[in-house]
Amino acid sequence: MHEMAIAQGILEIALDTAASHGAGKITRVRVLAGELTGVVPEALDFGFNALAAGTIAAGACLAVQVIPLMGRCRDCGQLDNISKYRFICEQCGSSAIDIVSGRELTVESVEVE
Numbered sequence: 001m002h003e004m005a006i007a008q009g010i011l012e013i014a015l016d017t018a019a020s021h022g023a024g025k026i027t028r029v030r031v032l033a034g035e036l037t038g039v040v041p042e043a044l045d046f047g048f049n050a051l052a053a054g055t056i057a058a059g060a061c062l063a064v065q066v067i068p069l070m071g072r073c074r075d076c077g078q079l080d081n082i083s084k085y086r087f088i089c090e091q092c093g094s095s096a097i098d099i100v101s102g103r104e105l106t107v108e109s110v111e112v113e
């Protein structure tokens with residue numbers, strides 16, 4: 001399961017962050033997930049909760065914000081949302097599209113007690 005490996009990575013980052021702050025409990029973890037990563041927030045939340053059991057992150061809230069996939073046309077400069085992975089400029093029909101956002105998968109913040 002794709003999300004399980006990602007959840008494991010998120011948990012490790014959260015635990016490292018908490019340890020470096022001497023925190024005893026993790027209450028909330030904010031994650032930015034680009035549309036292109038294909039992450040399903042519910043599945044990620046489920047995986048995170050399963051892995052966090054028995055750690056100081058047990059019961060923490062995983063807040064996943066999905067970042068839409070955006071592309072900029074290299075020919076006309078049009079910035080648009082890319083739907084259904086169709087990398088074609090709606091303005092001029094060019095297929096020279098640079099991905100601007102939607103590939104990220106980062107832990108934005110870790111809230112601790």
Ligand SMILES: [Zn+2]
Nearest residue numbers: 073076089092
């Ligand atoms: Zn264009």
